[in-house]
Amino acid sequence: MDLFEQRKIYSVYEITSEIKKAVEKFGIVWIQGEISNFKRHSSGHIYFALKDERAQLKAAFFRNSNLYLKFKPEDGLEVLVRGRISVYEPRGDYQIIVEYMEPVGLGSLQLAFEQLKEKLRKEGLFDEARKRPLPLLPQKIGIVTSPTGAAIRDMLRILARRNASLHVLIYPARVQGEGAAREIVEGIRYLNSRQDLDVIIVGRGGGSIEDLWAFNEEIVARAVCDSRIPVISAVGHEVDFTISDFVADLRAPTPSAAAEMVSGAREDLMATVQSLQGRLVRAVRGGIETRRLALERLARNRAFYVAPGKIREFQQRFDEAALRAAQTIHRRLARARQREQVAHTRLVKLNLGQALLHRKEIVAGLSLRLTTAVQACLERARARTQMASGRINALSPLAILERGYAICRDGKGQIVRDSVRVAVGENVEVKLARGELFCRVNQIKEN
Amino acid sequence: MELKVKDFESALKSLEEIVTRLEGGDLTLDKSLELFEEGVGISRFCNSKLAEAERKVEILMKSAEGNLKEAPFAAEEENPEA
Numbered sequence: 222m223d224l225f226e227q228r229k230i231y232s233v234y235e236i237t238s239e240i241k242k243a244v245e246k247f248g249i250v251w252i253q254g255e256i257s258n259f260k261r262h263s264s265g266h267i268y269f270a271l272k273d274e275r276a277q278l279k280a281a282f283f284r285n286s287n288l289y290l291k292f293k294p295e296d297g298l299e300v301l302v303r304g305r306i307s308v309y310e311p312r313g314d315y316q317i318i319v320e321y322m323e324p325v326g327l328g329s330l331q332l333a334f335e336q337l338k339e340k341l342r343k344e345g346l347f348d349e350a351r352k353r354p355l356p357l358l359p360q361k362i363g364i365v366t367s368p369t370g371a372a373i374r375d376m377l378r379i380l381a382r383r384n385a386s387l388h389v390l391i392y393p394a395r396v397q398g399e400g401a402a403r404e405i406v407e408g409i410r411y412l413n414s415r416q417d418l419d420v421i422i423v424g425r426g427g428g429s430i431e432d433l434w435a436f437n438e439e440i441v442a443r444a445v446c447d448s449r450i451p452v453i454s455a456v457g458h459e460v461d462f463t464i465s466d467f468v469a470d471l472r473a474p475t476p477s478a479a480a481e482m483v484s485g486a487r488e489d490l491m492a493t494v495q496s497l498q499g500r501l502v503r504a505v506r507g508g509i510e511t512r513r514l515a516l517e518r519l520a521r522n523r524a525f526y527v528a529p530g531k532i533r534e535f536q537q538r539f540d541e542a543a544l545r546a547a548q549t550i551h552r553r554l555a556r557a558r559q560r561e562q563v564a565h566t567r568l569v570k571l572n573l574g575q576a577l578l579h580r581k582e583i584v585a586g587l588s589l590r591l592t593t594a595v596q597a598c599l600e601r602a603r604a605r606t607q608m609a610s611g612r613i614n615a616l617s618p619l620a621i622l623e624r625g626y627a628i629c630r631d632g633k634g635q636i637v638r639d640s641v642r643v644a645v646g647e648n649v650e651v652k653l654a655r656g657e658l659f660c661r662v663n664q665i666k667e668n
Numbered sequence: 669m670e671l672k673v674k675d676f677e678s679a680l681k682s683l684e685e686i687v688t689r690l691e692g693g694d695l696t697l698d699k700s701l702e703l704f705e706e707g708v709g710i711s712r713f714c715n716s717k718l719a720e721a722e723r724k725v726e727i728l729m730k731s732a733e734g735n736l737k738e739a740p741f742a743a744e745e746e747n748p749e750a
Contacts, residue, residue: 390726391727411736494718497711501686501708504691505690
């Protein structure tokens, strides 16, 4: 009865809650074991069991905790986890809620690196056959890197030193820390969207494995693989290898080396082109020279001595024949011309006889009329001349004096036309038709 | 003459082929002169590509509208220790 009185009855939930409280007293624990039955839910939560030879423990690794996990947990992997033991009440399962996980042996980054490398290798992304050669003579290159890092400075210094005639386009991207991988991917994709680039260099200077980590991210590796434009991966120092180095068309040990790779060829190419030009000219000259020599050899052949003689003979005979023909033609022409001329002369003479006679008559008539007309003209002219000279005589002062007039001049030789111009007693000269009178004025009568 | 080649690699390759064929010497005179002419054209193209010098450094800047624009990039070459 007492037993009955004493008994305490739990509901399933109550006892589970009690167990949960008891279990959670362990607080934070570290457990090492092998992963088995690994499942990633679409929500991002991870469920698995940790086991060793004799036991296993269920584990839940929620999304917000596993988000920054670098490596990929998988069955069989020995890991060390940190978490709290708890009870999932709906199932009555006790489990560890994992907050942190790291691989045992390798560092987690190292493991992640190996895992991705293995995965991509299996996909064939490292195959040499996939890799494209760099263009011999890049004209314009794109660089995805930090604009403030050592890498870009080193590359530009090398390009300047080598006097590389390159157009460089920089896509500024963060190369370490949160979001770096995303920016590098965007850079590679953007540069691929352009049509003017011959090569892309992706890289950064040296640093720790954490610093270089972006270049080990799968999205970067895939962007490098997908690049239409050949990619040079130039990350860190010579000893640093990243996944992007393996997938790139070319790995440069350092950014400086990448700059040398894209700028080295110009001088060599100039020499190559020049030597090809020389060979081109020599080959053609050689071809012509060979033919000339062959021709000379042939020309020395006896057959060509005989033939020219014959040709000359033919030539001569032809010339002679041609000459004879020409002479015959000339002679015939001359004779024909002569005959024609005789006939022509006769014809002309015949016609001229008639015409001359007729014209002579006309000319004789005309000349008679001309003479008569000229004589009449002369006669008229003579008569008019005589008349004119008679009138001129009549106008001459001498002719006037002849008619009885006189000219009176005063002592100064001025002609006196008015009686008031002279005074009584003044001497005047009077010119007559013949001779002069020197007179003194005795009286003046005004008109 | 219209050049068939557009890029330096293929130009150099066909120039090499032409020279090799010419040096082979079993071509007709007409053919060899034709090849010679083509070769001269290609080597001129190669030289012009080698001479095309555009030394320029630009950086992409995001404009207010979010478009990428090229801008001159001043390298700190004078101060490598910075």
